[in-house]
Amino acid sequence: MAKSCFSRFQSISHRVASPLSKSQRRALRSSRSLSSLSPPLPPASSLILRPPSSLVLAARFIPSDAPQRSDEWFALRRDKLTTSTFSTALGFWKGTRRFELWKEKVFEPDSQTAEAAQMRAMEWGVLNEAAAIERYISITGREVSSLGFATHSEERFEWLGASPDGLLGCFPGGGILEVKCPFNKGKPETALPWSTLPFYYMPQVQGQMEIMDRDWVDLYCWTINGSTVFRVYRERGYWDLIYGILREFWWENVVPARETLLMGRDEEAVNLYKPSSTHKQTGLVIFRSAKMASEAKLLCREIAGHVEFYRREGKEILVANRMDSGLSWADQWDYNNDPPPRSSDDDSKKGKGSKVKKVKLIKWVKDLCKKPANK
Secondary structure, eight states, rough: OOEEESSSSEEEEEOOOOOHHHHHHHHHHHOOTTTTOOOOOOOOOOOOEOOOOOHHHOOOOOOOOOOOOHHHHHHHHHEEEEEHHHHHHHTTTTTTHHHHHHHHHHHSSTOOSOOOOHHHHHHHHHHHHHHHHHHHHHHHHOOEOSSSEEEEESSGTTTEOOOOEEEOOOOOOEEEEEEEEEOOOGGGGOOOOOOSOOGGGGHHHHHHHHHTTOOOEEEEEEETTTTEEEEEOOOOHHHHHHHHHHHHHHIIIIIHHHHHHTTTOOOOHHHHOOOOSTTTTTHHHHHHHHHHHHEEEEEEEEEEEEEEEEEEETTTTEEEEEGGGOOHHHHOOHHHHOOOOOOOOGGGGOOHHHHHHHHHHHHHHHHHHSSSSOO
């Protein structure tokens, strides 16, 4: 795949974000709706920018002067299907989430779409994202570079876009950083970092890797009480599966509805292109996502300031306290981007709890397949 094109690519040093202003809160409402769970990029005021390194420039990124959270930046996102909305476009969520995403892309965004609870969760992510990235840098020793917006360089994929939280290393061989700050249902002060990777983030990170032509993502879960780092590798077969559904959603639902609206037709005519609540392959995608999430590598766990790193050696997981080594985490971990070979022996027997979760997941997938799609 050819290299991707980036807007406003810069290396950054982070400091703690300040509370959102009224204008930033309004922008957040207009840019985020029920279609997305992941937090947007932090306000530009929370970052100290410095020029990109020569290693980064070697990737031949095409820069743009569109500032983050500017009108141009929002316009770029509105006219693309962004990776943060992939799970919604795939039909992962119950109710009208898929329809709301379609409506958001066809009509003018409704600033009142997001509910109060969702707005608080989004604001929590915005306020803490910079501090979370700073903590990731402190733990791993990696340099994180930031960009405003990324689009696929191939014309046939130009309707896809991404706003990852950071880039790790230079191209080729570098990775992507995606940060999550769980709101914990309104109680973030009691939240603990994930012990397993939530499957519904798999479409987002796989989409980021495809758009930016990178082979791995560090998905960093930050909470007040600790954090975890999961490594996810690129899976082209999975992308082929979800791409067909995403393409159908965009070109058979969104684009024709937009064209109908531009022709001056009434809303009833536009609604003929309204998508169903799920896709016929939604169950399969959820099953594949859950399997891949369960196989994601837990690289690091931090609880109350104590950091442990995990490496797989055969059947055993080796745990090392960072204080026991003079090397940084990035030095201890390999820069080999290929996932380690798996064998049947790698999958140890799981406990009763995990079997129950698997049974529930299979039942959920079967229910999705049986349930008639809402028109």
